[in-house]
Amino acid sequence: MRARLRWFVKKRGRRRTGPRWLGTLGVALLHVALVAIGVAGLYWLLARVIFAEGASHGWWPWVALVIPAALVIYGIGGLAVLVWENLASSERRAAVVRRATDWESAGIADIVGRPSLPAVPPVDAVIDSPGVRLAFRLPIDAAPSQLSIALAVVCVVWNALLIGFALQVIRQHLAGEPNLLLTWLLVPFVLAGVWTIYALVRQLLLTAGIGTTLLEISDHPLYPGRRYDAHVTQTGRLHVRWFQIQLVCQEQATYQQGTDTRTATAVVHRETVFSQRKFDISPAAAFEAPFSFVVPAGAMHSFEAAHNAVSWALVVRGKMARWPEFERRFPLCVYPPAEAPTPPLVPDMHAVEGLAP
DSSP: OOOOSSSOOOOOOTTTSSOOHHHHHHHHHHHHHHHHHHHHHHHHHIIIIISSSOOOOOTTTHHTTTHHHHHHHHHHHHHHHHHHHHSSOOHHHHHHHHHHHHHOOOOOOOOOOOOOOOTTTOOOHHHHSSOOSEEEEEOOOOHHHHHHHHHHHHHHHHHHHHHHHHHHHHHHHTTTTTOOHHHHHHHHHHHHHHHHHHHHHHHHHHHHSSSOOOEEESSBBBHHHHHHHHEEEEESEEEEEEEEEEEEEEEEEEEEETTTEEEEEEEEEEEEEEEEEEEEEBBBBEEEEEEEEEOOTTTOOOOESSSEEEEEHHHHHHHTSSSOOEEEEEEEOOOOTTOOOOSSSSOOHHHHHOOOO
């Protein structure tokens, strides 16, 4: 029986309901449409607004050029990535990524005595940062700072463009020539601008109001089955409802589903190594507490590859009065057991001969 052509289907498991080239064609058409819309917008702003005869619109059309230019850049970039993913083999793409990650920064020498293991991340960033009470200070994950910077850029650019459009619409109303279409289109843009301001203020207050979190550790890298001492410092003016530190191991897999690249993350180990409830932190006296933890024996070591990764981290979580819950990650590097024997690369010929009849 001939299968019917279905336009709207649900993907189940690994089975595909359509050819791969159809998805690739759809993505390519989307990027081509973005480029076409951007080019049309650039032409309209330049020919009909900025350089039109007798036009005097001020500075806002020049700022508005950012929107169609961004569409053109995004569309061309998407087409370039799509062509690269379809023309280059997966082995070549993995080799390019590996070559880029193997570059060393100029002027930074490798640490003598550090074991060099394939697919195991280095610990140079931690060893180069000594602690005050213990040997090393753990670096914090930069995700909250990057989120604040991204929100700030989006908020400034979006609201600057919004102010220009709003002034233009207001001028049209004052001149007695209102454009109702532009007026109604301005409403969702204003709501989006208000949301960007709210998200930025909330993120800045959450980052600066809770204070600084510092973690120090007695040794690094870590090995399964061993105990390590650590020390936490939390600053700020806070009334803490609960505060805990967890040892977390995450497994991450990147795979391709059709033309989309997806990343799946699963927590394979989570253990609370420190917990305390209901205490106050003052600016004059930071909260400090020592604790210790054990890396589980037989645990998988840290691992980084093109499509898979296993990462360890100490996660500081807490709930403060009048503040939402916060979470800060401090990456760790777990090495394979030092006493684990290395399997021989060449088989033992005497053992092979003993098996012969």
